Amino acid sequence: MREGVLAIEGSVIADLTLPLPGDLKDLSKAASLISGIVEDRIPEMLNSVRSTTWDEGGTLGAFEFRRFTR
Secondary structure, three states, X not given: OHHHHHHHOOOOOOOOOXXXXXXXXXXXXXXXXXXXXXXXXXXXXXXXXXXXXXXXXXXXXXXXXXXXXX
């Protein structure tokens, strides 16, 4: 896990677009929207570095990172 997180350190989500409602006047209310987008992308990013960090030997084929909401 540590290696995967270190591998995505400094990564940029280039295609991040904010689907903000037109009547949003308080930036703090956008925090949950932004964090939700970022939380969706982190498992994708961790899985993208799989072969070079946390599963170099290809022995963890049954595992992947996923976001689960409660």
